[in-house]
Amino acid sequence: MRTATLTALPLLLALAAQAPAQAPAWRFQWQPGQVFSYRVDHVMTATEVVEDAKVETVNKMQSVKRWQVLAVDAAGAATLQLSMSALRFETTTHKGDVLLFDSSNLDKSTPALREQMAKYVNAPLAVLRVDGTGKVVEVKECKQGSPSRFESEPPFGMVLPAMAPRPGQAWDRPYQVTLDPPQGTGEKYAATQKFVCKSMDAKGAIFGLTTLIPTMPEAAADRVPFLQLQPEGEIVFDPVKGRTRAVRLAIDKVQLGHQGEGSSYRFKSTYTEELMEP
Numbered sequence: 001m002r003t004a005t006l007t008a009l010p011l012l013l014a015l016a017a018q019a020p021a022q023a024p025a026w027r028f029q030w031q032p033g034q035v036f037s038y039r040v041d042h043v044m045t046a047t048e049v050v051e052d053a054k055v056e057t058v059n060k061m062q063s064v065k066r067w068q069v070l071a072v073d074a075a076g077a078a079t080l081q082l083s084m085s086a087l088r089f090e091t092t093t094h095k096g097d098v099l100l101f102d103s104s105n106l107d108k109s110t111p112a113l114r115e116q117m118a119k120y121v122n123a124p125l126a127v128l129r130v131d132g133t134g135k136v137v138e139v140k141e142c143k144q145g146s147p148s149r150f151e152s153e154p155p156f157g158m159v160l161p162a163m164a165p166r167p168g169q170a171w172d173r174p175y176q177v178t179l180d181p182p183q184g185t186g187e188k189y190a191a192t193q194k195f196v197c198k199s200m201d202a203k204g205a206i207f208g209l210t211t212l213i214p215t216m217p218e219a220a221a222d223r224v225p226f227l228q229l230q231p232e233g234e235i236v237f238d239p240v241k242g243r244t245r246a247v248r249l250a251i252d253k254v255q256l257g258h259q260g261e262g263s264s265y266r267f268k269s270t271y272t273e274e275l276m277e278p
Contacts, residue, residue, distance in 0.1 A: 026160050027132035029242025030078035034069040036243065037085065037276040044228075045268040050259045055094040062088045064276070067155070076132040079140070080155070082125045089117060120144055133160040134244075148178035157235040157247035157273070158195060158207060164239075165205065170196040177213060183225035189213055191229070204238040204245060220258045227253040227267040247273040 042061045047054065064086040070079040091099040101113035103121045126147075129138040134156050139147040152175065161171045173193040180186060191213045198206045211230045216223050233249035251269040258265050 024164060025162060026164050026237070026239045027076060027242055028078075028130070028134050028156065028160070029132075030069045030072045030076070030080075032069055032072055036067045036069075038065045038067075038273045039063075039276055040065055040271070040273050042271045043269065045266075047266045047268075048259075048264070050263045052262075057094055058092040060088075060090045062086075065273070070127070077129050077137060079127065079129050081127050082155070083123060084121055084125065087117065087121050089113065126150075128155060130155060135159045146178070146180040148180060151175050152177055152191070152229060156244040157249075158209065158237070158244070160237075161195075165197040165200075165207075167197050167200050170194060177226070177229055179225055189215060189226075195235075198234070204236055204240075207235045207237065209233055209235060209249070220255055223255050224258050224265050227251070227255060227265070228269065231269070231271070233271075243275065244273075245275045247271070 040061070040063045042059075042063075044059045045056065047056045049055075063084050066083045066085050068081045068083070070081055072078045087101065087103045089101045093099070099110045099113055101109045101117040103118070106114055106118065109117075123143075124141070125144045126139065127141040128136050128150060129140060131137050134154050136150040136155065139150055142150075159173050161169075165171075171194075173195065175191055175193070176188045177191045178184075178186060178188050191211065194210045194212070196208045198208050200206075210232045213226055213230060216226050228251060230253060231249040231251050233247070235244060235248075236246040237243075238245050249269075249271040251267060254264055254266045256264050
């Protein structure tokens with residue numbers, strides 16, 4: 001066996017010398033003091049039909065998300081602070097009433113929403129540690145929503161693979177969905193996001209995204225909260241500057257029979273996020 005290994009060694013060395021060098025892995029790049037701002041447009045429509053009665057609610061949100069790099073460690077993980085420098089939120093209820101909050105025009109905002117939402121503008125909402133792949137390794141502080149959402153929704157839309165991607169390459173990101181109150185009591189479900197490199201040019205790469213939650217509760221009513229947790233779409237990444245340029249996601253899911261025969265619940269969402277260049 002030792003003789004065979006020694007005989008094969010020159011051939012292996014020759015093949016290694018001829019093999020192309022592996023391209024360096026793509027990573028998010030951070031510098032202390034940097035600020036990244038993203039313009040967000042999000043429209044959500046929930047339509048419920050029970051006993052021939054239809055109820056529909058529409059939420060529209062425009063915001064500017066601001067990420068400030070507080071620190072970067074030796075391994076390339078960044079401590080990032082999230083805030084919103086602008087927010088406009090509009091809800092059209094099933095009765096046709098319109099509730100509005102606009103941080104740029106507080107006088108025209110619905111009083112109840114003004115009191116509730118103003119505290120979220122120009123104030124720290126979360127402090128995270130994010131590694132070079134875009135994965136959240138620690139939620140240090142969270143003042144809006146549940147900390148578990150950063151596992152389902154990576155801050156910059158994706159988690160990069162271990163090696164530099166090539167056109168057509170696909171990889172999976174396994175994670176857990178947590179149903180926090182009021183949707184649940186902290187139950188966790190295995191989920192997977194699949195990424196595929198759709199195209200690549202001098203401006204960056206476009207990645208496709210799909211989401212799969214293979215095991216959900218058996219009861220139809222208990223599956224409703226999962227509808228909004230299954231986005232699909234595209235992420236545009238700039239490997240030279242090491243940052244996400246755009247996120248474009250959509251959801252259109254229906255759950256039948258959640259309130260008996262003939263009932264249905266449909267959730268639709270369109271989400272776009274664009275980097276605001278300095």
